[in-house]
Amino acid sequence: MRDLKEILLGNEAIARGAYEAGVKVVSSYPGTPSTEITQAIASYDRVYCEWASNEKVGLEVAIGASLAGARAMSCMKHVGMNVAADPLFTVSYTGVSGGLVVVVADDPGMHSSQNEQDSRNYARAAKMPMLEPSDSQECLEFTKKAFEISEKYDTPVMIRLSTRISHSRTLVSTNEPLDQKLIPYEKNMQKNVMMPAMAVKRHIVVEERQRRIAADVSNDSLEGLISIEQGSNELGIITSGIAWQYVKEALPEASVLKLGMIWPLPIEKIKKFAAGVKRLVVIEELDPVIETELRAAGINCEGKDLFTLQGEYTPSMIREALSDNKNPASAFDKSALPLAPGRPPVMCAGCPHKGLFMALSRLKAVVTGDIGCYTLGALNPTNAMDVCVCMGASIGMAHGIDKATDSEMTEKTVAVIGDSTFLHTGINGLINSVYNGSRSTVIILDNSITGMTGHQQNPATGRNIRLDPAPAVDLEALCRSVGVKSVYTVDPADTDASRKVIAQAMKEQHVTVVIARRPCALIPTGRGTPDMVVSLDRDKCTRCGACLRIMCPALTKGEDGYPQIDPVTCNGCDLCVRVCPFDALISGQATREEEAKS
Amino acid sequence: MTKSFNIVLAGVGGQGTLLAGKLFGLIAAKMGLDVKVSEVHGMAQRGGSVITYVRIGERVYSPVIEPGAADFILAFEELEGMRWAHLLRRGGTLLINMRRTMPMPVAMGQAEYPDNIIESILALSEGGTSVYALDAQKLAEEAGSVKAVNFVMTGAMSHFIDIDKALFYEAINDLFSGKKAALAEMNQRAFDLGSAIIEAK
Known part of the structure; x- marks a missing residue:
């Protein structure tokens, strides 16, 4: 045991916890606020880790590693969970061999996301336990615990983070890693091949497993996942994760039940706590996941009638709703100061996307957008984007527009998608467009890196997560191989030439791909x-x-x-x-x- | 009474607030105190308004500093200083780098950059609240790099905070351990220049 404390991001502490738990394989796709977990794993030489081409693949790699007897993990942001949902729901049925942990980081307040979904709903829907740490120390400890629970109860375990947990540095005590041995492989088709006859039986196991875990947390045989601080009996709070920190700040007198595991819920234990307080309030950011469950169990409580479904909570908000204590007094009254103009994020100095969006703006293109730095093309001064939904969606949407109308919009429509996003879920859209006779134009913004999340390598960059040389996808050859007849390559810094090529591509009556290639200005090859x-x-x-x-x-x-x-x-x-x-x-x-x- | 500090680092993406936040984290750990540093990553980093919260104390819960709860605000840019000034408690200290970075809406002519920021703030400061404006960028250049604004600002605030200067030096060294010793030296120089300018005032 080392008593020297380190100051780690929640994400780095998750990585440390996985390392100490003897994780052997980690496969993830980057996504704010989850990216630093897998990046930190790369600093532990004894762990195999990789950037997967998308979250679904990442989870499937982890499932394979678990089947082979290794402890395995896959990390993603909340919307990445949607991509990985297919394997998630069924690996809940097969269970695990080596411990399997899925980390998902939500983004309340949408610091860097396109929606504000609450991933706790996935734990409930996929019927698997979910832990929620409230600081970096718990990130480390809960990750180790998650691997133990996974193996003990034969279930994948989810860990839910939120931006404030992922991106806050707090003090952490670390330990030496376990020497985790591979669990010998045994073929077991009844458990692992999910065809109807087998799955019917596994579903029974899953339901029984949920009941058993909830009971074990309630009767304390599964320790360290619930804590009760007995304060005043006037007010009892049930909370978890970052909200617990806000509660401790705002309501020092209250009785507090802190849930370390937010699915399944230890209802019996909660009932006892509820019986000891006059007023019970659930404080949870985003959806009323805990509250709904409590109400269904007949526990009288308040929650979303007092608190918003949107954004991050604050201690002030909690104080105002539930306490007579005053909020701190500011030195400056904001309304007395001049109005501060906003400072929205912008494309960086030297960004290669700039020239391209200037060209699209001049062409008055209808732009189906995608997820990445280039989504900023929607903002001033180019305003060159019409829609942005999710990773890979630009290509399908452009094809949909083509099939819906023969107006001028058809010719003017282009999809823009980054290199990493194209490889994530754009290829399947492109195949669909070619197969179904689309006339759409797809622009791949190849800046040779996964930019927005902080410069991760991807299958087209020629480097892996540890920056060792790796095979690089040839984007031009890939597009041709799926049947795209016209593939052009331009340098987006040359705005005029790019515009001419795009205008030509728009006119062609079959799927065209324009690859706008110039490295991100912030990476060594980007000249900057x-x-x-x-x-x-x-x-x-x-x-x-x-x-x-x-x-x-x-x-x-x-x-x-x-x-x-x-x-x-x-x-x-x-x-x-x-x-x-x-x-x-x-x-x-x-x-x-x-x-x-x- | 144990020491507790709430420090806000406000700036424009790319100005080095994250590194300054890390520095305070190291210092708190050396002091044997609890600490939380809350950062902004992702989209907002791209030239947007960024804010890093540092909370140091016996036991820190929320990683976020509420309005009226900051003991110190280090503003790396004027507009960002004004944007977050309401976070300062009465009697707190606000340090502003006298530099202006135009946000895109201003560059596009859709919004005005207020031209009297420091005067407005000074006019409203009362009850022991201190406001200092300094040209940290000039001092950073003197120290050897325009990118050392964060350490100039830290040096300036070191004059007001009850933390041993030796701890700052140690933490700056730790921050650049394994990298060029020249970087640590340059940033310590920036720190010293920031500290000296306040002493001179």
Whole structure:
């Protein structure tokens, strides 16, 4: 036991817990706020880990590893759970050999997501236990416990995180890893081959398993998953995860029952707690999962009649609803200060998507969008997006538009999808479009990285999760092989040429693919070098504004009309240097060579 | 009474609030105190408004700092300082880097960047609330990199916080351990310049 504490993100603590539990195989697809779990796993040499092409594949890899007797894990964001839902529901029936843990990170408040779904509903629907930690220490401990529960009860176990747990650093005590031995493989078709005759019997096992786990938590034979702090009997709170932290902050006097396992619920234990308090309130972000269950069990409680179904909770919110204690007093009254204009996220300095969206904007294209940095193309100044739903959806939606109308919209419609997203769930859409005679145009924005989640490798980048060389998918060859007749490749930095090629592709009466290829400006191959900041030669500058039109966040118009370069933001990509007609912008590269000479 | 600090780091994505947050995490751990550092990842990082919360104390529950609960706000940009000023408690300390980064709506001419931010804040500060404006970027450049604004700001606040300066130095060293020692030195220089500018005031 080491007594030195480390300060870890919740996600890093999940990785540490899995490592200490002797996990052998981890396969995940990146997605905020879950990404850092698998990234941290990559720092443990003895664990095999990988970026899967999507969450469904990631979970299936973990299922295979568990069948082979290894402890295995797959991590994803809440919407990734939707992609992995198919194997999830049935692996609940087969159960496991080596412990199998599925981590899902929700995003209340949608810091970086397209919806606010509550993944706890999956635990209930797929009938498997779900643990919910409330800080990094619990992330580590609950992950180890999840592997134990998985093997003890022959069930996959889910761990539910939320953004504030995943992305908060808190102190953690760590331990040495277990030397986990492979469980010998035994062929068992009755348990593992889910055909109707076998599945009918397994469903009975699943229901019995749920009852047994709930009872074991209630009678304390499954320890450490529920804690009761007896305070005043005027108010009792049932809560879990991050909401527990807010409750502790806001209601120090209340009696609190904290659930470490939020499915199945230890109803008997909850009934006893409820009997000891005059007023019972369930405090849970998003859906009334616990509350509904309590009400169904005849336990009288309050919950969503007091608290919102949307966004993150705060201690202030809880105090206002349930306490006479005052919220802290601010030094500044917000309404007395000038109105602060919003600062929405923007495409980075040097971002290759910029040029492409400028082209789409000029073409007045109808753009079916997809999930990634390039979704920002929907915002000002390009506003070049009409719809964005989920990973891979752009291609199917463009085909749907083509089949629905013969108006001008058909020709103007293009799907835009990133390289990683295309490989995630875009390929199947493309096959469908070709097979069903679509006339749609698909633009693959190949920036050679999975950008938004923080630069993860993918099957087209030529590197694996540990940055070792890996086979790279040839996107052009892939598109041709599924029957796309016209595949073009453009450099999005050359906006004019890109626009011409896209305009041509739009006219063609079969599926066309335009691959806009230029590496992300933030990766080493993206040319950008943060220490090579662009500078301005005021003698040459005519204040024509050409450089400002590339919408670089590092370039603004100064009060004197000259462009101002923000050296902190500039990535040294030289896009502005290339567009300046008067050579007034000087590349940092040139400055540096000059310095080297002198 | 045990020490407890609520620190808000507010800036624009890419300004290094995450690294400063990590620094305070290390310091708290060295002091044997509980700590929570809440970060923003993902979409908002792309040039958006970002905020990192640091809470240090005997026992910290919520990782988020409520309005009126911050002892310190380190604003890496003027507008972001104003946006989050209501988080400061009465009697707290607000440090603002006197630099303006135009948000896209302003660059597009759809919104105005308020031109009297620091004056407005100063006019409203009362009851022992302290507001300091400094050109952290200039000092960072002096130290050796414009990217060291976060350490200049930290140095400036070190003057007001009851934490031993040696702990800051140690934590900066730890942060860059295994990397170039030159980076640690440069950031310590930035820290010193930030600290000195406040002493001079």
